[in-house]
Amino acid sequence: MGIDPNFRTSRPVVGDHSGHKVYGPVETPSKLGIHGTIVAVDFDICNADGSCITACPVAVFQWFDTPGHPVSEKKADPVNEQACIFCMACVNVCPVAAIDVKPP
Known part of the structure; x- marks a missing residue:
């Protein structure tokens, strides 16, 4: 299914994490929401493949531990x-379409 492309308007901002917004719902550890606005990752479908980290030429991503999440624990x-260019x-390498990029 992939990340909801309308999350910026359809989901509430429920917090801040490492300098970026978090869009809800969040119910730790099973629901972690969408992290980021310019570069957004749906933590609920991210499977920690790591291809985005390898593909990004400007190091937008870092691993974050999410113990207990049913899809992956990071x-x-x-x-x-x-820093996104x-x-x-x-977006092109994510096997589960968990990433959305939109210029500000």
Whole structure:
């Protein structure tokens, strides 16, 4: 199914994590929401494949531990989303379509 492309308007901002917004719902550890606005990762479908981390030429992502999450116990967190050059490499390689990139 992939990340909801309308999450920026259809989901509430429920917090902040490592300098980026978190869109709900969040019910730790089973629901972790969508992290980021410019580069957004749906933590609920991210399977920790790691291809986005390898593909990104400007190091937008870092691993973040999410113990107890039913899909994977770590996620690619867009901690450096401001550095994004909009090459879309991460979007193109994500096997579960968990990433959405939108310029500010």
